[in-house]
Amino acid sequence: MLIRALAISVGIAVLAGCAAPTRYIDPAADDGPVAMTMDYRDFEKAATDAVEDMLSSGAVNNPDGSRYIMVVSRITNDTMQRIDTDQLTKKIRVSLLRSGKVVTTTAVGLNGAEDEMNMKARELRDSEEFDQSGVQRKGTLQAPDLSLSGKILQRNHKVGKEQQVEYYIQLSLTELASGLAIWEGETPIIKRGSDKSVTW
Template structure:
């Protein structure tokens, strides 16, 4: 009897966990938005930034070829615990697919994204490894451009239990050689809803 009760309880738990779950078609999602940042907001901000960069010509290298981009400091100035890479990764993918930019993972604001570029070079002179397959000195490519940015959030009470939440995706593209910003963009996303809705 005890085992039967446990089996029934387990069946109820499993069926309860699975009920009401659906896979969201992210390419055709018509569900209402939320007050906090969601995937559609990051897609919008990244898409607009890349389109603006390409239209401005700032990522078109004179004479052809690709610029090398390093990722600089990205600041989250919102009330939410978000990973700024959710925005940066989308920008990187679109720029890579544009054929105009390559991203270095050997140089970044917080150190190399992929330390293997340096770790593999420590094998130089190690007789256990075929030295012909080890990267020689002077082969790492220095970045031409740096992408930095900030995500801001501002909340405003509107009366009648309504609130407005404003998000600003601010980005700057700097030419490293000169230190000049060759492109800057800002995508505002404004949401209004019940003051009871949370945005963090």
């Protein structure tokens, strides 16, 4: 029994010694293998394409020179993967904010405020425990002008002895005053590889 336990321990140690060492990856210079599933490089490409197209189209140029206020609506995940769509929308929000054209409200959303402190802070009105000069006044929250919505689609195909996975990141920017989409874009991400690769 002791010999068997030692043999197992040695086997585990050998396997551990053969494992690839953990290392940092520079996202800007990552030339590692491409996964058939969506990875951070795909979200980076989709977000960059969307923001560059929005800016070049003039859709986010407010005629009065001020910044538009945008709210993030529903981004539907229609893939076989568990995708957190915030990975896409956060990159878009950061880039638009840095452009000086758009700011995102966190006070309103489909499922309530993204940052609940917007309303919690206003519950301090008339509290004797707080200096009322620092409490947010009524009528100071800003309503959104624009809404960002979209869908992430996945389609799988057999191509010879390989499989092809197609992802489509579709986005719409709606002017809330009119209900009209003032910008729409689609970024296709096509991957082809082993049919043994998992795509979910």
